[in-house]
Amino acid sequence: MPKSTTACPAKTCAKPDAPQEAIASGLLASAGVNAAWTAQARRCTQCGCVYSVEDEALTVRGYYNNPIFPEGWRPIYV
Numbered sequence: 001m002p003k004s005t006t007a008c009p010a011k012t013c014a015k016p017d018a019p020q021e022a023i024a025s026g027l028l029a030s031a032g033v034n035a036a037w038t039a040q041a042r043r044c045t046q047c048g049c050v051y052s053v054e055d056e057a058l059t060v061r062g063y064y065n066n067p068i069f070p071e072g073w074r075p076i077y078v
């Protein structure tokens with residue numbers, strides 16, 4: 001598989017090659033996130049980074065249960 005879809009895109013991730021998992025759009029919706037990108041969202045099991053996958057492009061959207069901020073969804077604005 002191409003590296004772009006298997007590695008965490010967060011610049012601060014301690015282990016970018018940690019397993020990346022799909023995160024359900026329903027879970028994000030329950031956290032108040034209803035954007036279209038949630039249908040293609042993935043999450044890094046290491047740092048909690050949530051990002052969208054569109055074609056080859058990974059866009060960091062925020063963090064869900066980050067080890068430092070474990071209280072759920074934290075959007076980031078870039």
Ligand SMILES: [Zn+2]
Nearest residue numbers: 008013044047
């Ligand atoms: Zn990560």
